[in-house]
Amino acid sequence: MDEAIQEQWLIFGGSRGLGLSLLKLCAKEPSGRFLPLSISRKRGELEANQKHFSWDLAQGPLFDEKFSEIKNHLGSSPIRILYAAGGGPYGAFSKKAFKDHQWAFELNFLSPARLLHWALNDDRLRQFIYVGSQVAEDKPDPMASSYAASKHGMFGLIKSIQGESPHLDLRLFSPSYMDTDLLPKNAKVRESAQIFAPDKVGEKLFQWMLDPSGNKHYIWKP
Numbered sequence: 001m002d003e004a005i006q007e008q009w010l011i012f013g014g015s016r017g018l019g020l021s022l023l024k025l026c027a028k029e030p031s032g033r034f035l036p037l038s039i040s041r042k043r044g045e046l047e048a049n050q051k052h053f054s055w056d057l058a059q060g061p062l063f064d065e066k067f068s069e070i071k072n073h074l075g076s077s078p079i080r081i082l083y084a085a086g087g088g089p090y091g092a093f094s095k096k097a098f099k100d101h102q103w104a105f106e107l108n109f110l111s112p113a114r115l116l117h118w119a120l121n122d123d124r125l126r127q128f129i130y131v132g133s134q135v136a137e138d139k140p141d142p143m144a145s146s147y148a149a150s151k152h153g154m155f156g157l158i159k160s161i162q163g164e165s166p167h168l169d170l171r172l173f174s175p176s177y178m179d180t181d182l183l184p185k186n187a188k189v190r191e192s193a194q195i196f197a198p199d200k201v202g203e204k205l206f207q208w209m210l211d212p213s214g215n216k217h218y219i220w221k222p
């Protein structure tokens with residue numbers, strides 16, 4: 001295998017759901033050219049040979065320290081970053097403790113915004129993809145207000161930076177409902193909306209991210 005063509009990827013939220021589907025697809029690539037590192041709190045459903053770095057992305061003040069640890073831990077600079085970590089409290093805004101909303105703001109907005117700021121100042125990084133939400137990034141999402149607010153924030157940030165013609169390939173991927181742990185078991189949409197398997201959505205995401213002419217904003221349509 002030609003080591004020169006190997007690519008280091010960082011997959012935030014790779015321990016399950018959509019992020020995990022990307023790790024599985026990287027592992028299937030016959031050339032072995034993709035070297036993904038999964039980042040999340042736990043290893044979750046990763047195989048023993050899949051690389052993992054433990055980081056609670058809701059701990060905002062630790063950002064610089066943790067990110068330096070990752071860079072020291074890697075053999076080479078990352079080429080692509082996929083931010084698929086996400087979550088938030090489910091229920092009426094006033095009924096949830098504010099610390100739960102703060103957790104959602106850190107995880108879905110402040111950490112990816114900090115990471116993107118770093119990425120825009122690194123000449124070696126070629127691509128940054130944030131997983132938004134077709135459901136929550138540009139319309140209300142009752143019972144998931146802090147999650148929706150932070151997805152709106154990243155939507156505005158990415159669209160604005162795209163208008164600044166950044167050196168890297170900055171993209172937004174907006175899926176619809178997926179059958180993962182993120183969607184509460186009692187969420188009403190499970191009865192009414194179409195819910196997709198994360199592996200199916202992941203296949204499209206993988207194809208699109210490797211297509212150099214792919215749109216800067218992909219809205220998932222099955």
Ligand SMILES: NC(=O)c1ccc[n+]([C@@H]2O[C@H](COP(=O)([O-])OP(=O)(O)OC[C@H]3O[C@@H](n4cnc5c(N)ncnc54)[C@H](OP(=O)(O)O)[C@@H]3O)[C@@H](O)[C@H]2O)c1
Nearest residue numbers: 013015017018040041042056057085086133177178180182
């Ligand atoms: N599922 C849906 O219906 C849906 C719809 C639209 C958009 N999305 C978006 O799609 C993306 C993937 O979601 P998913 O459905 O695959 O969710 P998921 O199965 O719940 O996976 C979420 C991932 O984020 C990680 N994560 C959660 N909290 C974290 C924290 N504090 N620090 C570090 N990592 C954390 C989890 O790992 P640990 O728990 O081990 O940390 C896990 O790897 C998210 O951006 C989500 O907002 C999902």
